[in-house]
Structures are given as C-alpha cells and as structure tokens.
Amino acid sequence: MMRVSTDVFVVGAGGAGMYAAIAAAREGADVIVADKSLISRGGATIMAQMTVASAVGHEEPDHWTHHLSDTIEAGHGLCNEELSAILCEESVTRIHEMDEWKVGWARVEGRMTQVHAPGHGLKRCVYVDYLNTGPAVARALRGEVAQRPGIRRASGLAVIEIVVQNGEAVGAVAIDVESGETVLVEAGAIVMAAGGLTKLYKRNSASINMGGEAYAMALRAGAELIDMEFVQFFPIGHLAPRMVGMDPIMWDPFRYKVGGRLLNGNFEEFIHNYGASDGGNYTARRDVASYAIYKEVEEGRGSPHGGVWLSFDHIDPEVMKEKFGPMMGRLAKNGIDLQKSAVEVSPIAHYHMGGIRVDSEMKTRIPGLYAAGEAVGGANGATRLSGNAIPEAFVFGERAGKFGAAFAKGRSRAPIDENLATIVLSEPKSQLKKGAAPDGSATALMTELQALMWDNVGLFRTGEKLEQALQRIREMQRDDLRNITIPDDAPFNQALLDWYELRAGLLCAESVTLAAINRPESRGAHQREDIPDASPQFERNQTIELAGDELVTGWAEVPRISYTLEEKQAAVI
Amino acid sequence: MSEDLKTTLNVYRGAAGEEARYEQFEVPHEEGASVLDALVWVRENQDASLAFRYSCVSANACKECMILVDGKVNYACTAKLNTGTVTVEPLAKKKLIRDLVTDIVPPKERLGSPDAE
Numbered sequence: 240m241m242r243v244s245t246d247v248f249v250v251g252a253g254g255a256g257m258y259a260a261i262a263a264a265r266e267g268a269d270v271i272v273a274d275k276s277l278i279s280r281g282g283a284t285i286m287a288q289m290t291v292a293s294a295v296g297h298e299e300p301d302h303w304t305h306h307l308s309d310t311i312e313a314g315h316g317l318c319n320e321e322l323s324a325i326l327c328e329e330s331v332t333r334i335h336e337m338d339e340w341k342v343g344w345a346r347v348e349g350r351m352t353q354v355h356a357p358g359h360g361l362k363r364c365v366y367v368d369y370l371n372t373g374p375a376v377a378r379a380l381r382g383e384v385a386q387r388p389g390i391r392r393a394s395g396l397a398v399i400e401i402v403v404q405n406g407e408a409v410g411a412v413a414i415d416v417e418s419g420e421t422v423l424v425e426a427g428a429i430v431m432a433a434g435g436l437t438k439l440y441k442r443n444s445a446s447i448n449m450g451g452e453a454y455a456m457a458l459r460a461g462a463e464l465i466d467m468e469f470v471q472f473f474p475i476g477h478l479a480p481r482m483v484g485m486d487p488i489m490w491d492p493f494r495y496k497v498g499g500r501l502l503n504g505n506f507e508e509f510i511h512n513y514g515a516s517d518g519g520n521y522t523a524r525r526d527v528a529s530y531a532i533y534k535e536v537e538e539g540r541g542s543p544h545g546g547v548w549l550s551f552d553h554i555d556p557e558v559m560k561e562k563f564g565p566m567m568g569r570l571a572k573n574g575i576d577l578q579k580s581a582v583e584v585s586p587i588a589h590y591h592m593g594g595i596r597v598d599s600e601m602k603t604r605i606p607g608l609y610a611a612g613e614a615v616g617g618a619n620g621a622t623r624l625s626g627n628a629i630p631e632a633f634v635f636g637e638r639a640g641k642f643g644a645a646f647a648k649g650r651s652r653a654p655i656d657e658n659l660a661t662i663v664l665s666e667p668k669s670q671l672k673k674g675a676a677p678d679g680s681a682t683a684l685m686t687e688l689q690a691l692m693w694d695n696v697g698l699f700r701t702g703e704k705l706e707q708a709l710q711r712i713r714e715m716q717r718d719d720l721r722n723i724t725i726p727d728d729a730p731f732n733q734a735l736l737d738w739y740e741l742r743a744g745l746l747c748a749e750s751v752t753l754a755a756i757n758r759p760e761s762r763g764a765h766q767r768e769d770i771p772d773a774s775p776q777f778e779r780n781q782t783i784e785l786a787g788d789e790l791v792t793g794w795a796e797v798p799r800i801s802y803t804l805e806e807k808q809a810a811v812i
Numbered sequence: 813m814s815e816d817l818k819t820t821l822n823v824y825r826g827a828a829g830e831e832a833r834y835e836q837f838e839v840p841h842e843e844g845a846s847v848l849d850a851l852v853w854v855r856e857n858q859d860a861s862l863a864f865r866y867s868c869v870s871a872n873a874c875k876e877c878m879i880l881v882d883g884k885v886n887y888a889c890t891a892k893l894n895t896g897t898v899t900v901e902p903l904a905k906k907k908l909i910r911d912l913v914t915d916i917v918p919p920k921e922r923l924g925s926p927d928a929e
Contacts (some may be wrong), residue, residue: 241924271923276867280874372875385920394921415923417909422923440915446868481844484872484890573844680860682852726861730827730910734860 240421240657245271245391246647247640248411248426250398251433251453253282254629255612258636259332259430259643264389268644271424272384273393275416275446275736281284281448283590283613284632289492290356290364292626293330297313298353298362303327304804305360310627313358313524314620315763316778317466321599322618322798325638328788330630334365334638336577343367343586354495356625364626369564370492376629389629396422397736398452400663401429401460401608402475402655408460408607412663416736419729423660427647428607428663430639431457435613436747437470441587441693444476444488450457450685450740451747453614457595457747462603465616465785467747469592469752469764471623472698474528474585474748475501479544482573487587488636489566490549492624496562501528502548502581503540524763526622529586533698536585546585553578586698590628592619592764593754594784601639611639617780617798621763653676667738671727679723680738684715688741688748696752700757701769709752716745734787748784750790757781817841817895823862824901827910829867834899835859836915846870847881848888850899851912863911864888878903879912 247263249256252274260272274281294301306327311318338344338351344365345352353362367375383802384390395416402410408429411423436451437443454464475494478489493499503509510516513531515523523531532547542548551559556578560567567577575582594616601609612632695708720742725734758781760774761767782793813890821837839850839857848866855862867874870889877888880901906914 243923273923277876277917281867281878285873286868286871391923392921393923394917417913417915417917444869446874448867483840483844483846483870483892484863484887486871486873487869534861682856682860686856728827728861728863728910731863731913732861733863737860756842760895 240425240658241415242423242425243271244425244652245269246427247430247643248424248428249273249430249432249611249640250411250456251282251431251614252278252392253432253612254284254376254380254632255614255636256282256306256430256432257384258633259611259640260390260642261380261383261387262637266641266644266648268427268647270388270390271393272390273398273413273798274398275395275397276446276448277394278384278392279377281446283446284629285373285377286446286486287376287446287629288370288486288489289366289372289495290354290626291334291366291372291629292356292359292364292624293334293630294327294363295334295351295353295365297332297351301363302808304807305333306363309359310619310624313622313624315622315629315773316620317780317797319617319780319798320619321798322615322777324800325599326618326627326631326634329634329637333630333633337376337379337633340379340383342375351652358624359626366492369566370489372629383642384594397739398433398456399739401456402659403460403605404607406461408605409653412660414664414736417731419732421591421660421664423655423657424702425652425655427650427652428609428643430609430611430643431614432611432636432639433614435591436751437588437591437596438743439689439692439744439748440470441689442476443588444473444486450744452740452743453610454594454750455743455746456748457603457610457614458785460608461605461785462608463782464750465780465782466594466621466754466780467593467597467616467783468758469621469751470588470751471525471530471590471764472586472594473589474525474532474586475549476589477582478542478546478585478618479583480574482575485569485573488589488602490582490584493551493563497542497554497558499532500550500553502550503535504542504547505540509535509540520534524622525625526766529698530766532585542583544583545723546579546583549584552579552581552780560562575627579770587705590623590625592616593751600633600642602642607650609639609643611635621682621765644678666734667725670721670738671725671735673727674719679719681723681734681741684719684723685737685744686739688712688715688744692748692751696748696755699766700755701767702756707754709749709756711798712748712752716749720745728747753790753792754781754783819850819893819895820897821854822897822899823854825911825912828908841893845893847886847891847898847900848877850893850898851888852872863909863913865913865916878916878917880904918921
C-alpha cells in the first residue's frame, strides 16, 4: 500500500480538475491531481468541439448579466441563480486568463471571434479553430499544471472512495491502475472534478470515464445530489455513415458557421412544424430540435438509420473549405463528401445538468469535500445553454481549488487507518478468480444498462417505463453486480475497474430514474410523454442522498438572486 | 448486408516478464468498423481480461489507444478493421505492462516515481 499526503486532492484532470489544481497551487497549497486515464486526456473537456460562452464583448457589446438572463431562461426556472451568476460573471476573467495561457482563441484583427449559438441573444461564444476547442484547452491547462512546482500529477490513479471520518472528508482510497497497488491519500480538501454520467446512455458523446463515478462517490461520502433527472440530449449527434476519428457532436460547429438544413426522411424541412424557426440558421433550442427529430422518426418520417438528414449541399464548396479547413480532408477519409450527400443525425446524450449540491464556494455539505465542473449540479437548471460547459469547468474549477486550499490550510491532517482501505476495497474481492473464464462481464452489463437508460430513462419518459427501469436497475445492483467473476490480473486490471464503474453507474442510474419518477411534469430536458406540461408547483430543485443503502429524495427551493440584472448593469456602467 | 463478414483478431497476450502468446478471437465485421471497436467487442463478449488503453469515443482526441496493427504503429480508433486476419500488438518501443498496454505515462505524471516533482 502506498501512502501520500497533500493539502488538496483533485479527482479528475479535465478542464475543471486542472483549473482547480492551478488555483489551489496559486494559494500556496500543495496539490495532487489524479485521473483514472492520463492527465488532461480523459474526461469531457478534450472532446469539446467549439463553443465557449462568455460575455467578453469582442464581437458585439455584451455584459455578463445578458449571458445570465439567457442561462436562466434556458434553465426553465430551476437554475441555482447564485451559481449561474458566478458562472457568467467569472467566465470573462477565466477566458482572458486562458488567453494569457495561449489557448489560442480564434481571432480576427486582434479581436476574439464569437459565434451565435442556440439560446444566446447575441454572438457570445469564443472557440479555437478548427473544431479544436477541447484539445487546445486541455493542452494549455496541461502546460500550466506541469510548470507549477506545487502540483503533483497522478495519471492512471483510479479513485474508488472518499474517506469520511467524524463527518468530514479526510482523504481517498485509490488504485494505481498499472500496478494494481492500493493508494491511500490523506488530504486537507478533496475536489471532485470527475465529470458527469452520459456514458450511461447507449448513444453518448462521452469519454469512457464519464460513468457517474463523481456522483456515486459524493453520495457515498454523504453529500447530496441535485436535479439528477435532467440529462441533456444533444439533437444532432452523428448517426450514419460510420465515421472514425471524429467526435459524434461535430455537426454542431458546422451549423454555427454555415447553417445547414435538417431534413426528414422525405427530404423536407420540419423544425418549423414544432414551433421553432430554423431555415438555414441554427437557432432552434436543443430540446425543441431533439423533440422534433424524435417525433419525425416515430411517425415514420426518419432517415434509413432512424434519424434525420443534415444537408450542406446548398453551400458553396469554397465556403466549406475556408470555414473548416482540414476537417474536410478528415471527412473525405471517412468517405463523406458533403457536396454529394447528406449525413444522418439523431439525438445523443451529451451533458448532465444535475450533480453534486454545492454552495457558492463549491463546498458540499461534507466539510473538506468540494466539487467542480460537470460534477456540480444546479447552475444550468433544467437545460444547459450551448457553450456553458467549458466556462463552468474553468470557473467552478478555479473556485473549488481556491476555497479548498483555504480550508486545507486551516486544518490538521491525521493519518488514515490502513484497514480502512482494505475494507473499502473488500467488496468485489470474493468475485476475483485467478485465470478463471469470465462469468458475465461488467462491460456486458454496462451495455445492458446503457440500452435500458436509453429506452426507458431517455429523451421521452413515461411513468411506466421509468418504473420498469428502476426495477431492473435495482435487480442488477442486488444480483447481477454480485455474480460477475472478475479475472484476477494484477497489472492494468481493467475488468476490476469496470466492476467499480458499473457499481457507480448503477447507483447513478437509480438516482436519475428515481428523480424522474418523482417529477410528474415535463420541464426542460425532462420530458414525460404521459405528463406533457410543466407544473408551477414543481419549480423546485430535487435533492437526493443515501441513507444507509437507500436513496432518499426531497425538494428544495430554487436559490434566486436578490438583485435585478438592470441594477448590476447600471452599477458597472 | 455484411452480417456474415468476420475478422480474426490475432491478439498479443501476457504481462511484462511472461512469455508472449497470441490468442485469436473471431469478431463480427461491420462496415466502417475500427480496430478499437473489435477490441471493445472482445472485452465485452469474449474475454473481460483483455487489457488495452483508450479514453475518448473514437474521436482520436485522447491519443491513448496507440498500438501496433499488423506491425505498424496506429491508433486503434482510426485504424479501419479489415476482414481476414488482423494482428494487434503492444508498441514495440515502449515498456510492456500487459497485453496491449504499454508504459506511455510521462514519468512526471506518475505518483511515487523518482522523476515526479
């Protein structure tokens, strides 16, 4: 067993985790930032294609309060407005800081270029060409992390459990993926920055480590989750033809830049039949677009693979070349010529609005435990505005690191009993078999769970389908999970990690399903076919926590800001 | 359409210090499938103990899935899966950990390594 000790331990090294590590180090804390994958390579950040929303006002006059208005409107009454305001206001500073760190925001004549993304009142989203925002952000932060002496990096460290003593988070139990060795981390503060849960859906745009482990660990540590029923489905994920080496959500940036036409199986435009305007622009809200596509397919007007067509054949090839440069070559490699044929698209699970309940310092109700990035719930309410995920990672990461460091400074660290690690890791021990043929695998069960979540707890839900899902999820937790034989291979035992991931995924799936059953209305990303309208009495946040082995839900009033946006604007001017 | 097509995946198995062996898996072949798709299929349906690295969803963003495909360095996610026999092996110039996993972690990103700061 290896023991390490640090002021701030950051779980997850995507945008939020790396920003938290940098911010904590700036406060003089020593930091360990860990990722199950490699630092900056796993998680959602590196997959980001384009838009980063922030009222930097380079393209047209803007103010963060306008960004806040759009964020709150998209959130359908459920935004924790205090968190939303922090996100919008501080994103401006973070965007400029990332600029100093040479992220390479796209520019024309010195000004940052900003595009108009769906749901925004104006051109607000900065980006890095060509469709390279995520990798550029990851690279810039990786560089900043590497050059700060106070930060130790731990690639290939899978965190399994937060250690809580006397009601406070004091460390974590982890497994070194390559060696299989147990690692006991003692920490003054822990920042959960390990992302969301979209991997639990059959069609998703997530990296493989987005299976909800941050939420499950927070639940088991005693923290509350909030609004877990709100999973964002991105309307135009790539469906066909088969494409490799490209992100399935890549068509969105294409539409920001040149429009493109969404057509049903009969090659007719249809978005306008669902109360939204689209015609060449791309301003239909994501939930409306998803609903329209779903309905077209359901009513027999889908494309051959069960989606709709996205066509660019009306756009000048020279314009395409200028706007997308090397992307066109990558498409050609996949046999796709946008001048000759349309592609098929359909909704895909993209982001989780729900998450760990925190205050404005990113603190959970468990002292010492913080959260950042997509792992945090509340800032985006019932639907996230396009472009808010990356600024959320920056802003909440920075705050979690800063406030976590301050907490750690005033706190003494006691050594953690080694037996505790043994107990934490004891659960699947009896299921490990040397050289045995695997008897059912965690990956096969994960595939079943993904299909179940997609079919029953997906875009359009009914009470009946949700109840069926809940029953099967609980059965999988009780029986299937316990009956898997895990091959006992010490170095790089992915099958063991898959088991832990499945355990976490099932707890999250149960949380989402239970929360969806409890919300008898349709709001934002939570659409109940059996109850199609929103109900004012449910303009409340739903909380969920673990009491023993049982998930318990409750309701909380939505935190609102006490000032008017006009007052804020006037104060600045 | 292409339901009957198969690929035989010839896979290097074993940890560092063990004698190398190759195992064959028959994998269904779909139009446009990648070598990574085939490896994931094996893990899910044939042998959960097969070790290989990847993180992003075939977007070629994480760059973790670099292996040898028929003797050539390639990303498993962008290497098209051919029919017939495809041999996959760990990178030859990196230290082997197990199966297709090699030591690609920068030394300074390793907790407890003497190179770590």
